[in-house]
Amino acid sequence: MNALEKIQRQIQWNRLIAVVEEQAQTMIRTAFSTTVREAGDLSAGIFDLEGRMLAQAVTGTPGHVNSMMESVGHFLAKFPAASMKPGDHYITNDPWLGTGHLHDLTVVTPAFRNGAIVGLFANTAHIIDIGGLGMGPEGRSVFEEGLYIPIVKCFDQGAPNETFFDFIRVGSRTPVELEGDIYSLCACNDAGAKRLVEMMDEYKMDSLDGLATFIFDSSLAATQEAIAALPRGTYQAEIRSDGYEAPVTLRAAMTLHEDRIVVDYAGTSGLSTRGINVPPSYCRAYSCFGIKCVVAPDIPNNWASLKPFEMMIPEGCILNAPRPYPVSVRHVIGQLIPDLMMGCLSHAVPDRVNAEGSSALWNPPLRGGSQVSGQAAETEDFEIITFNSGGTGARPTKDGLDGIAFPSGVRTMPVEATENVAPVIFWRKELRPDSAGAGQTRGGFGQIMEIGAKGDAEFAVNAIFDRVANAPKGRLGGGEGANGWVGLDDANGTVLRTKGFQVVPKGRHLLLKLPGGGGMGDPRQRDPKLVARDVADGLVSAAEAKRLYGWGG
Incomplete structure (x- = not known):
């Protein structure tokens, strides 16, 4: 040619x-x-x-x-x-x-x-x-x-x-x-x-x-060339998820060969009885994406550019769910996989990976009307999902992104669009102060969301949240992002389960505090001007700025 x-x-x-x-x-x-x-x-x-x-x-x-x-x-x-x-x-x-x-x-x-x-x-x-x-x-x-x-x-x-x-x-x-x-x-x-x-x-x-x-x-040639430039070896990492019945551990051993990358998920937790299981194709999808973001981000995505990435997913583990296991919210576990891949690659190319982020979407499915309250229903029947995200992990040379979906890349849904098609009201949607993991580059900030039904009627949430018991970790000395939180807006701060169908009683609102991303590098090395900017913006309190960054005001 x-x-x-x-x-x-x-x-x-x-x-x-x-x-x-x-x-x-x-x-x-x-x-x-x-x-x-x-x-x-x-x-x-x-x-x-x-x-x-x-x-x-x-x-x-x-x-x-x-x-x-x-x-x-x-x-x-x-x-x-x-x-x-x-x-x-x-x-x-x-x-x-x-x-x-x-x-x-x-x-x-x-x-x-x-x-x-x-x-x-x-x-x-x-x-x-x-x-x-x-x-x-x-x-x-x-x-x-x-x-x-x-x-x-x-x-x-x-x-x-x-x-x-x-x-x-x-x-x-x-x-x-x-x-x-x-x-x-x-x-x-x-x-x-x-x-x-x-x-x-x-x-x-x-x-x-x-x-x-x-x-x-x-x-294929471009991808293999990028792989060949990596240091050979086997690198390991693990991540903990909140799980459903019990916490879930995801383990990976990534071997970098001259022309291919092989990931072995041996040691990963077993199958769940509930719908957080991951079919193997979805595991491969996010495994490839996590690797490609680091190894070959500029090469177009197609059959050949993904061919050199091989996954060994043991039978019986949560990332290889067989039919007919429940898999409805496979993203809760599956979207942690790119952070796991970066954990492996951090040992080989530490200057090319991000800190851990909130990862899994916080997209509460909301339901109301007679299917929740029966004859006492005060709203018409509705079923709606709204997509939202916490903070992403810090990058080697830049801060993490606030309220942005990584790895899924979906857009945050405008509250007006959701309120237009369902009888719900978003009373608060704002960045969550002091939620970003500290570091030379800090993590992205999470969000605070307060949601109610019109007329403060009873409604339900089918919770599918993670990173509540297991916060996103920093890298290279960076701090953890804030844990997520799920509960009600009452004076007692009633805590809800992170997963499963729950009713928000009449007069109450659902309160969500989304996780922040982990930080990267020693927080004491952060530019004081950037710390001062975050304090001035109300994103970092003066007390936390002093404690974490040594900021003197």
Whole structure:
């Protein structure tokens, strides 16, 4: 391939990324669920006819993107590409064939040019309700957690599968949003397919094979080159999670080879009886992301750039849940994995990793009306999830980010958007002073949130919180971030459980104090001007500034 051909291939590659980003933005514009429309809890990508991901949208979460990368192969195993027709759309929410729990819908759509199939588009979106017990950890098997959709056609040559939609509508507390989201997912794949055909027409491409070879060869070579520059060895780390019945320990031993990285999770805690278990695809998804952030952050994410990362996940551990174990809130454990990967890499490249952060989202599922209070209900029935985050860990040269989701990358949902679709009121949403771990670079600050139902009516929260008993740790002498806290706004400061369905009584509000990120380096080495700025902003009290940083005012 000469220089001009390489330039053209690179332009085509960039066009593919633009195509799938338009695919994702179409979903955001047309979605019914606030989780997609406001938080961007989704993924979108294009695949070759062997089910290998060529490119992903910039918008999206690693848990969705990297586990969706595996899911397309499962679709092809049931519906081979040769059997697909224009206008077909296929769907599943199988946690072991999709992205880890029933609340994620994955849709795969073929793209045709001149009557021949040329590629596949896939997307995933988190929907508000899929029936069952709802979003929460209380289920004792996946069958209690909601409507289980195998890989089926939801559209057959452009015609909706009415039987499928009948089941969908009667199986959810939010049928309009659910049906609307499925149409949105199909529409966004159609938008991607249209742009792909326009691109192929422009470049007179009969297939994606040549471009796929260029993408995969370039990505694999670049990733292996980045791995080769790392110091060889095996590096270990562990993280503690609050768990459900008992605390959970995640252990990893990462071996850096010349051309690949192998992670062994031996020693990790066993399976839970509740829905905090993690299907293996979701474990691999966040493992790859945590490694890639450090080792090869500038290399586009695709099948080949992830191929050198291998996971050994023992049977019977919480990161390798078999069917039918409950997995509804697999993110609570799964989103700790990038911090664990950075813990291993901190021994090899300490100047390239972050301190630990709040990690798992604090996204309280709220429910009210007759399904909580029966005939005494003072509000209409509602089911809503709002996405929020604590502080991220400090970076080697910069402070952590305040109230920002890492590793998921989802956006914080505006309170107005949630209040517009459900009878809830956010009485407080503010940064949490003195929550950031001290360090030469400090962690990000958590948040304080106070939530009630309209009229101070009774409502319920299906708690799915972590980092309450186990605060985010600092690195290189940095301090821990503040522990999270879950309770009521009463004078006694009533404490609620961090996980499980609980009722907030009439007249009371749910009070959340989100964790802060860990610090990095000796706090006494922090620039006094930065300490003074945080004190002036009311984020660090004068007493804590003096105690932690030696600040003299």
